[in-house]
Amino acid sequence: MEKPAAEIAHRLASHAEAVCRRYLSQGRREGRYWLVGDIRNTPGRSLYVRLAVSPDGRGAAGKWTDAATGQHGDLLDIIAQAGGHDHLRDALDEARRFLSMPMPEPSDDAPRHRREKAATGTPEAARRLFDASRPIAGSVVETYLRKRGLTTLRGYDALRFHPHCYYRPSRDDAAGTRTAWPAMIAAVTDGDGTLTGVHRTWLDPATRGKAPIATPRRAMGNLLGHGVRFGIAGEIMAVGEGIETMGSLHSIMPAMPMIAGLSSAHLAAILFPAVLRRLYVARDDDPAGDAAMATLAERALVSGIEVVPLSSMLGDFNEDLRLLGDAALRAAVRARLAESDADRYLASAG
Known part of the structure; x- marks a missing residue:
């Protein structure tokens, strides 16, 4: 069985450009490579990340080299540096969040009394939230969409309404920000129609617009x-x-x-x-x-x-x-x- 670090590095390599855009945002794509100054995201062109397998098959996607220092590695190293993670476990958790992968189950000797609750951000948690929501007809979601000019709402089966969707305030929210708002819940599905995640848009029933919070849109699950x-x-x-x-x-x-x-x-x-x-x-x-x-x-x-x-x-x-x-x-x-x-x-x- 593939070790977790190797498996996650492989998944990151499949989305190398998305990783670079998030964690090496000072760089830019040129051909098959992402160029940036160094692993600390300094502007420049010294470090290059391969975004796709080389035509001869010898260069793997997701591998990087810094021409100035000779350093090299994979995308897990970049995520670890960006997050200041000193331990591999923390870098792996950050990578899992980026890839919308579920967090690992607790070990067998860990307490089990809360295991029945779906971990935050997992596809299972997303499915539970969607199942707890209801059709948008007559709700603030319908009002919000009509305010946005979307008056013919046939074919909107992916959208639902939750009257009290939990919102976790961030450091950018004001003190005392409410932790529950009405929300539009959108099902994220794969090609077979299986629900893999949800997208939440928190709404303010007073204004019929987005709720007055720092991040009124958030997604969870496998996106x-x-x-x-x-x-x-x-x-x-x-x-x-x-x-x-x-x-x-x-x-x-x-x-x-x-x-x-x-x-x-x-x-x-x-x-x-x-x-x-x-x-x-x-x-x-x-x-x-x-x-x-x-x-x-x-x-x-x-x-x-x-x-x-x-x-x-x-x-x-x-x-x-x-x-x-x-x-x-x-x-x-x-x-x-x-x-x-x-x-x-x-x-x-x-």
């Missing part, structure tokens, strides 16, 4: 490669980051399957269905969005999938819908769709 889905995967699909962004596109193309990846790093890692042949990408106009688009395009090319970018007219597609209207959004998107897809999907929206 990498998965997302919040509108419809069942098919040959033609659309992907993007936010739930509201993809909900806006869903409102004008309700028959096209869509996935909200929830962040640029997770969007770049979306797993492609075997039947997929054309992928529309609702890209955010920022460096992270550009990077996600580039990674998706590179991965899709290898799989023989055509990638077509969709760019919003304003800040994002939800702004387009709310401020410019349904007709303007439909016209702008039609200009980017293949003719057969425009006839098939936009026509069905009325």
